Amino acid sequence: MATVGQFVDIKWKLGVAMSSDTCRSLKYPYVTVTLKVADPSGQITDRSFEMTIPQFKNFFRQFKEMAAVLETV
Amino acid sequence: MAAGTDPAQPGGGRGRAPHAHSGRAAMSSRSQGAPQPGGRRDPLFPVPGQPRRDGTAPPAAAEGGERPTRARPQHTAPPSAPRAGRCVSRAGRAAMAAAVSAAALGKAAGVAYGYGESGGGRGGSFLGPRVPAEVEAMARGVQDVGKDTFRRLLKVAVNALEGKDCKESVKLIAESTNLSEEQLAFLISGMYTLLREALRLPLSTFKQEVFKEDLKELRIPEDFIVDFSSVVFGNRRPASEGTALVQRSRLPSVQDFKWRVDVAISTSSLARALQPSILMMMKLSDGTAHRFEVPVAKFQELRYNVALILKEMNDLEKRSILKIQD
Numbered sequence: 001m002a003t004v005g006q007f008v009d010i011k012w013k014l015g016v017a018m019s020s021d022t023c024r025s026l027k028y029p030y031v032t033v034t035l036k037v038a039d040p041s042g043q044i045t046d047r048s049f050e051m052t053i054p055q056f057k058n059f060f061r062q063f064k065e066m067a068a069v070l071e072t073v
Numbered sequence: 074m075a076a077g078t079d080p081a082q083p084g085g086g087r088g089r090a091p092h093a094h095s096g097r098a099a100m101s102s103r104s105q106g107a108p109q110p111g112g113r114r115d116p117l118f119p120v121p122g123q124p125r126r127d128g129t130a131p132p133a134a135a136e137g138g139e140r141p142t143r144a145r146p147q148h149t150a151p152p153s154a155p156r157a158g159r160c161v162s163r164a165g166r167a168a169m170a171a172a173v174s175a176a177a178l179g180k181a182a183g184v185a186y187g188y189g190e191s192g193g194g195r196g197g198s199f200l201g202p203r204v205p206a207e208v209e210a211m212a213r214g215v216q217d218v219g220k221d222t223f224r225r226l227l228k229v230a231v232n233a234l235e236g237k238d239c240k241e242s243v244k245l246i247a248e249s250t251n252l253s254e255e256q257l258a259f260l261i262s263g264m265y266t267l268l269r270e271a272l273r274l275p276l277s278t279f280k281q282e283v284f285k286e287d288l289k290e291l292r293i294p295e296d297f298i299v300d301f302s303s304v305v306f307g308n309r310r311p312a313s314e315g316t317a318l319v320q321r322s323r324l325p326s327v328q329d330f331k332w333r334v335d336v337a338i339s340t341s342s343l344a345r346a347l348q349p350s351i352l353m354m355m356k357l358s359d360g361t362a363h364r365f366e367v368p369v370a371k372f373q374e375l376r377y378n379v380a381l382i383l384k385e386m387n388d389l390e391k392r393s394i395l396k397i398q399d
Contacts, residue, residue, distance in 0.1 A: 013340040018349075020333040029338075 008044060009036040031056040198287035199279065200270055211263020212291040214256055222250050223297055226257075230264040231304055234272065236316040271305045272313050281306050329356035 010033065017028040034048045051059060200208060215223060225246050232239045247257055271284060281302055288298045304310075331354045337346040351367040367375065389395065 011341045013337050013346075015335045015337040017352075018334045018336055021331050026333070 003040055005037045005039040007035065008038050010034070011036075029053055031059075198290060199274060199284065200267070200287070204291065205263075205266050207259050207263040208267050208291070209263075210259040211267070212293050214260050214263075215293060215297060218252075218260065220296060222246065222252070224300065226260055227264060227300055227304065229261055230268055231309065231313070233261075233265055234268055234313045234316065236320060267301070268304060268313075271301075272310065272317065276306070276310075325357040325359040325361070327355055328358050330354070 013032045015030060015032065017026045017030060019026050030053070031051045032048060033051070034046055036044060036046055038044045198204065225242070229239045229242050229246070232242070243257065243261070247254070252260070284305060285298050285302060288301060333352045335350055335352055337348045337350065340346050349369055351372050352364070353367055354362060354364045356362045
């Protein structure tokens with residue numbers, strides 16, 4: 001599969017956004033994930049994204065399902 | 074294209090005649106300094122009224138006031154080309170581009186003489202010692218244009234100066250008159266250049282009579298001169314000036330700025346991080362968006378620099394450089 005990149009590393013952060021320019025008291029928890037990916041040419045790039053807690057729970061559930069399927073293979 | 078080249082060039086007789094003020098000598102690269110007071114004869118610095126070395130008559134001091142002796146700064150033609158180009162269709166654009174680049178060459182050569190900006194006398198018009206090619210072509214071509222068509226063309230040029238798109242109006246004019254693409258091109262670009270140069274000069278030194286004189290030298294018909302005058306000196310001027318201020322060459326500016334203060338509770342490398350940081354997102358006027366994180370120490374530095382900039386701006390407003398009056 002020459003067109004798909006390779007996963008290199010993952011870093012995550014759980015944080016709470018305390019305030020912003022639009023809201024003085026946010027208190028909004030979130031998870032930031034940074035994936036280090038090597039694209040087909042070999043170039044390594046960082047891709048970051050942020051998830052809300054429900055989104056993260058869904059994310060986690062996907063991985064649990066992947067792990068479960070791998071067990072059966 | 075250096076300004077302030079040695080004026081002792083062949084064919085530069087006119088440019089060598091200094092005005093009574095010492096401003097010209099200050100600009101010259103010669104080491105001789107200010108003109109001799111008391112009427113001493115110096116072949117290179119003729120006192121006004123004396124016959125000049127090359128035998129030409131000194132330029133007539135047409136206006137009652139003094140002539141400012143600032144050198145005309147270098148213009149580049151390209152900014153006008155896309156602006157005026159918006160109003161002319163593809164075929165005309167090639168002709169106009171050629172005319173505009175010829176104008177740029179003319180201006181570049183003209184700037185070396187460092188001529189005063191508002192002036193009477195042959196060749197000393199507000200357009201500089203060498204009138205741009207398209208303005209001359211327009212002056213010739215406009216003789217055969219009817220008043221109504223002229224007014225429509227003038228309207229197109231004024232709209233272009235105010236930053237509006239005028240493809241439609243030009244198409245209408247092209248269809249309703251029998252002017253060729255090429256004629257339209259140099260008429261509109263000539264008017265645009267003329268108006269742009271006239272609007273550039275501040276009203277305190279550039280008077281209506283001088284402007285009308287210069288247009289008469291170009292042999293533009295009398296009622297057209299009146300129309301040009303009303304654009305430059307009338308009450309529509311602030312609109313063109315406003316656009317000119319906005320449209321100068323500049324870097325992309327900040328259009329939107331959002332921030333968020335975060336506290337990292339736990340990360341993959343540190344279980345109990347508890348580090349505050351700031352997340353910023355800047356949207357620029359060219360459409361790009363930049364999102365980045367700022368640690369607290371860097372944020373303090375940013376804060377300090379912002380305060381410093383504000384102080385500098387404040388100080389600058391009091392300094393005399395911003396108070397240049399003509």
